[in-house]
Amino acid sequence: MQLKKYRKKAQSFLVEGTKSVLELLQGSFEVTHLVATEPFLMQNEEVAAKLSDKLDIVTEKQLNAMSALKTNQSVLAVVRCRSNEPLGLNENEYAIALDQISDPGNLGTIIRTADWYGIYKLICSQDCADLYHPKVVHSSMGSFTRVQVYYTDLHSFLEEYPVVYGAALKGENVHTTKFGNGGILLIGNETRGISANLEELISKKVSIPRLGGAESLNAAIATAVMCDNIFRITPEQSPGLL
Amino acid sequence: MQLKKYRKKAQSFLVEGTKSVLELLQGSFEVTHLVATEPFLMQNEEVAAKLSDKLDIVTEKQLNAMSALKTNQSVLAVVRCRSNEPLGLNENEYAIALDQISDPGNLGTIIRTADWYGIYKLICSQDCADLYHPKVVHSSMGSFTRVQVYYTDLHSFLEEYPVVYGAALKGENVHTTKFGNGGILLIGNETRGISANLEELISKKVSIPRLGGAESLNAAIATAVMCDNIFRITPEQSPGLL
Numbered sequence: 001m002q003l004k005k006y007r008k009k010a011q012s013f014l015v016e017g018t019k020s021v022l023e024l025l026q027g028s029f030e031v032t033h034l035v036a037t038e039p040f041l042m043q044n045e046e047v048a049a050k051l052s053d054k055l056d057i058v059t060e061k062q063l064n065a066m067s068a069l070k071t072n073q074s075v076l077a078v079v080r081c082r083s084n085e086p087l088g089l090n091e092n093e094y095a096i097a098l099d100q101i102s103d104p105g106n107l108g109t110i111i112r113t114a115d116w117y118g119i120y121k122l123i124c125s126q127d128c129a130d131l132y133h134p135k136v137v138h139s140s141m142g143s144f145t146r147v148q149v150y151y152t153d154l155h156s157f158l159e160e161y162p163v164v165y166g167a168a169l170k171g172e173n174v175h176t177t178k179f180g181n182g183g184i185l186l187i188g189n190e191t192r193g194i195s196a197n198l199e200e201l202i203s204k205k206v207s208i209p210r211l212g213g214a215e216s217l218n219a220a221i222a223t224a225v226m227c228d229n230i231f232r233i234t235p236e237q238s239p240g241l242l
Numbered sequence: 243m244q245l246k247k248y249r250k251k252a253q254s255f256l257v258e259g260t261k262s263v264l265e266l267l268q269g270s271f272e273v274t275h276l277v278a279t280e281p282f283l284m285q286n287e288e289v290a291a292k293l294s295d296k297l298d299i300v301t302e303k304q305l306n307a308m309s310a311l312k313t314n315q316s317v318l319a320v321v322r323c324r325s326n327e328p329l330g331l332n333e334n335e336y337a338i339a340l341d342q343i344s345d346p347g348n349l350g351t352i353i354r355t356a357d358w359y360g361i362y363k364l365i366c367s368q369d370c371a372d373l374y375h376p377k378v379v380h381s382s383m384g385s386f387t388r389v390q391v392y393y394t395d396l397h398s399f400l401e402e403y404p405v406v407y408g409a410a411l412k413g414e415n416v417h418t419t420k421f422g423n424g425g426i427l428l429i430g431n432e433t434r435g436i437s438a439n440l441e442e443l444i445s446k447k448v449s450i451p452r453l454g455g456a457e458s459l460n461a462a463i464a465t466a467v468m469c470d471n472i473f474r475i476t477p478e479q480s481p482g483l484l
Contacts, residue, residue: 113459175470214384216358
């Protein structure tokens, strides 16, 4: 189940680690199987009670043999994949669109960051990393349970929305950009940036000021800095605060 | 050389990938060996000329067999490690101190981010990931050639500096914090945060406002958002700009 083709066939994916599994059980994903060690179940009795008919008790050694992560784990869940469904967006909210984010660690970190800033809708191009890849699930640190992700053709999708901020190298300074109440933040591929055919759909290019020698920022880092600037309190909004 | 003990013994490390190797050759690291494919050398004749006595020409297949990265590479350099030397800091500059950052990808991304914001001095606790780990070098995207890194006991180090901003969960809002002209930004471990014995050395705790459900941010993400706030133009500095 560490390979996409098996996940697709089984329509299931793995969630590993105490924190991720506990967050998972608070959300609405369907857990079809829980594999856990005895110490985990003794510490989490309500989990054992809730999922008693879906439970396999194993040793830590057996669990580690199944695990995709290298650290010692005490629990692992088999979870039903969600169907890929469009997300309704209204004009007073922000969503993030990802163009060819191929590194699973980056996708997971972006999901975690979106969750931190209260962005719960993520639109991915078809060639982004798979949401159910073990590294995406792991690096999202439980946030995949709260952030909805929809894979689609980004060009057709973005055409429908008038406000698209594109994270780019030669745009308006993000520190002085006036962001509205909603819109889509478009983040491009780790090395190539935003695809040429999507550039025409950007309503405003926005850049993070560079003071040093690096040519670019990591895609998840750029997403976070953009989000932090979108959601900061501006002097206009709260003149007394700054 | 993918294992720390061999890197330590050989006092050398590997740099892979065209971008990283080209940036390396512009810096002051000593390259003791360059392994490259013929197509790479044809496209980079000045490299071939400069390092002709240290050159091994191999096929792409041979190179991939040596590589620690999974993608197709065309060049790999064997580079002399630098000795671990203290960095002189003056009071008008910023440096970043890392407490137990154990993930090599995070360390590399922090180095790249520091380089973007013009911070060229990084102080690591002894138990941080190894600077010369292939994943650190790779995820720094060439920035390891510009950012100096010093491993030391952080408690003794921080005691010497009066201005230490600690990235923490319950601190002053980073959006309204008035940062001075210099200081140290202290970032804690990925899961445990800043060590208890270092907390007393923080002169100001600073937090990134959270709007959503995630419990925490990735350490490299937190570093970037802090840096972006330290180096933004404040209304006081440029009243006309905002």
